Amino acid sequence: MYISSNQLKPDIIIIGAGIIGLSIAYHILEADPKLSITILEKGNMLGLGSTGKGTGSIRYQFSSPLLRRLSLLSRDFFLNFESAFDTPIWYREKGCLMLAANEVLWNHLQLTTEQAVAECIPMKLLKQEELQKNFPYLQSGRFLGGTLCPWDAYADPYAVLAALFAAVRRKGAVVLFGQEATKIIINGDCIKGVETSQGTIWSPLIVNAAGPYAAQIAATVGIALPVQPFRRQVYVCTNPKDVPPANPLIMDLATGFYLHQEASGKTVLLGGTDKYTWPGFEEVVDKSLAEDFFTAAIEIIPSAINVKWLRTYTGICEQTPDFHPIIGKAxxxxxxxxxxxxxxxxxxHAPAAGRIVADLILKGKIEQLDINLFHPDRFTEVCLPESYIF
Ligand SMILES: Cc1cc2nc3c(=O)[nH]c(=O)nc-3n(C[C@H](O)[C@H](O)[C@H](O)COP(=O)(O)OP(=O)(O)OC[C@H]3O[C@@H](n4cnc5c(N)ncnc54)[C@H](O)[C@@H]3O)c2cc1C
Incomplete structure (x- = not known):
C-alpha cells in the first residue's frame, strides 16, 4: 500500500478505529477540515473491537449525573444521524425498563428519577402494581418497582461505525488497517510520534482510543491507566412467548440481567449476569456460565424456560474502577x-466523547462540563462509582 508523507507526518494520530476513535476524528474534521489525521487500527477490518460486539443500547438512566450528562450531550447526534449521514442505523426509542428487586435499589431508582426529571429527562417511576399490570410476563412479586425512560433507545453499533468510517475518509482522514501502535515516542515531556508494526509515524499529537487495549499503549510512556478488559457473554435466543414485540429493553439492577429485543421482535439478546468476572482478553465462550445465566433469566421472566437458545458470542468491555470514562489530556x-x-x-457516549476531545485539542477547553471529573488522577481520591452496572 502506498503511504504518502502526509500520512507519515500527520497533524494528529488516533490509535484505534472503534466508535471512539472515529467519533473523535469526525468531530475534529467537522471543526477544522484542514487538519490531517491518520488512524491506526491493528485489526484487518472495521468492527473487530468492542464496538462490533455491542448490543446498541442508548440510555439516560444512570445513577451518576455525569453519565446522564454524557447521554444528553450525545442525544442530538443520534437523533439527527440518519438524515445527517444519509444512512439507516435502525435508531428507535423503545424505552428501557430498570427493575429493582430490593429496598436499596428501589430507593436508588426513586432518587435517580427525581434527579433525572429535574434535568428534563422523562424518567418515570412504576410501582409494583403498575409493573405487574403493564409487564405481566415478569415474575409476579419479584420487583418492588421500576423506572421507564421513553428516550432510551437502540441503534445498530456497526451501522454507526461504518457511517462514521465513510464520513471521516471522505473528510480526508487515513485509516491504516493491520497497523498496530507498539510504542508512543516522546522527547522529554513532548509527544513525537508512534512506533507501529510497520514503521514510525511522526506527530506532535496523539489520541489513545484503543478501547480495551488502552492501558497497554499508555504503559509505553509510563502511564498506568486503570482500564481493564472484561469478557461479556451474549446469548441470542428466540423471544420469550409472552414478551410482546416492540418491548422496552429490560434491565434487572440486582443480577445485571438484560433482555434486548431485536428489531424483528422474533429474537432477543440476553446477558448481563457475568459482570463480576476476572479481567482478561479471553474471548472464548464460557459454556459453564450458561446454567447460572438461564436460571437467573427464568426467575425474572418465567416463560424464558421455553426459549430456543440459538447461539452465544462474547465481546470485551473496557472498564474503570468507577465505571466513568477517562477523557482529557494525559x-x-x-x-x-x-x-x-x-x-x-x-x-x-461516543458522540459526547468525540466532541469533548475535539474541543480540548482545538480550543484547549470544553464548556459543557467539568473535564477534571474525567481525569485519570481522580482515582487517588475517593470517587463515587456508577451503580447501574450491566
Ligand atoms: C457485549 C457487549 C455489549 C455492549 N453493549 C453496549 C451497549 O448496549 N451500549 C453501549 O453504549 N455500549 C455497549 N458496550 C460497550 C461499547 O461497545 C464500548 O464501550 C465501545 O465500543 C468502546 O469503543 P472503543 O472505540 O473505545 O473500543 P473498540 O471498539 O474496541 O475500538 C478500539 C480499537 O482500537 C484498536 N486497537 C487497540 N490497540 C491498538 C493498537 N495498539 N494499535 C492500533 N489499534 C489498536 C482495536 O483493534 C479496536 O478496533 C458493549 C460492549 C460489549 C462487549
Whole structure:
C-alpha cells in the first residue's frame, strides 16, 4: 500500500478505529477540515473491537449525573444521524425498563428519577402494581418497582461505525488497517510520534482510543491507566412467548440481567449476569456460565424456560474502577490525549466523547462540563462509582 508523507507526518494520530476513535476524528474534521489525521487500527477490518460486539443500547438512566450528562450531550447526534449521514442505523426509542428487586435499589431508582426529571429527562417511576399490570410476563412479586425512560433507545453499533468510517475518509482522514501502535515516542515531556508494526509515524499529537487495549499503549510512556478488559457473554435466543414485540429493553439492577429485543421482535439478546468476572482478553465462550445465566433469566421472566437458545458470542468491555470514562489530556505529557474506559457505555457516549476531545485539542477547553471529573488522577481520591452496572 502506498503511504504518502502526509500520512507519515500527520497533524494528529488516533490509535484505534472503534466508535471512539472515529467519533473523535469526525468531530475534529467537522471543526477544522484542514487538519490531517491518520488512524491506526491493528485489526484487518472495521468492527473487530468492542464496538462490533455491542448490543446498541442508548440510555439516560444512570445513577451518576455525569453519565446522564454524557447521554444528553450525545442525544442530538443520534437523533439527527440518519438524515445527517444519509444512512439507516435502525435508531428507535423503545424505552428501557430498570427493575429493582430490593429496598436499596428501589430507593436508588426513586432518587435517580427525581434527579433525572429535574434535568428534563422523562424518567418515570412504576410501582409494583403498575409493573405487574403493564409487564405481566415478569415474575409476579419479584420487583418492588421500576423506572421507564421513553428516550432510551437502540441503534445498530456497526451501522454507526461504518457511517462514521465513510464520513471521516471522505473528510480526508487515513485509516491504516493491520497497523498496530507498539510504542508512543516522546522527547522529554513532548509527544513525537508512534512506533507501529510497520514503521514510525511522526506527530506532535496523539489520541489513545484503543478501547480495551488502552492501558497497554499508555504503559509505553509510563502511564498506568486503570482500564481493564472484561469478557461479556451474549446469548441470542428466540423471544420469550409472552414478551410482546416492540418491548422496552429490560434491565434487572440486582443480577445485571438484560433482555434486548431485536428489531424483528422474533429474537432477543440476553446477558448481563457475568459482570463480576476476572479481567482478561479471553474471548472464548464460557459454556459453564450458561446454567447460572438461564436460571437467573427464568426467575425474572418465567416463560424464558421455553426459549430456543440459538447461539452465544462474547465481546470485551473496557472498564474503570468507577465505571466513568477517562477523557482529557494525559498527565505530565504534552500532546497525548486519552478517551478510554467508557465502561460499557462507549457506544451511547461516543458522540459526547468525540466532541469533548475535539474541543480540548482545538480550543484547549470544553464548556459543557467539568473535564477534571474525567481525569485519570481522580482515582487517588475517593470517587463515587456508577451503580447501574450491566
Ligand atoms: C457485549 C457487549 C455489549 C455492549 N453493549 C453496549 C451497549 O448496549 N451500549 C453501549 O453504549 N455500549 C455497549 N458496550 C460497550 C461499547 O461497545 C464500548 O464501550 C465501545 O465500543 C468502546 O469503543 P472503543 O472505540 O473505545 O473500543 P473498540 O471498539 O474496541 O475500538 C478500539 C480499537 O482500537 C484498536 N486497537 C487497540 N490497540 C491498538 C493498537 N495498539 N494499535 C492500533 N489499534 C489498536 C482495536 O483493534 C479496536 O478496533 C458493549 C460492549 C460489549 C462487549
Amino acid at each position: 498527565p505530565g505529557l504534552n500532546g497525548l490525549f486519552l478517551a478510554n474506559g467508557l465502561s460499557g457505555h462507549g457506544f451511547m
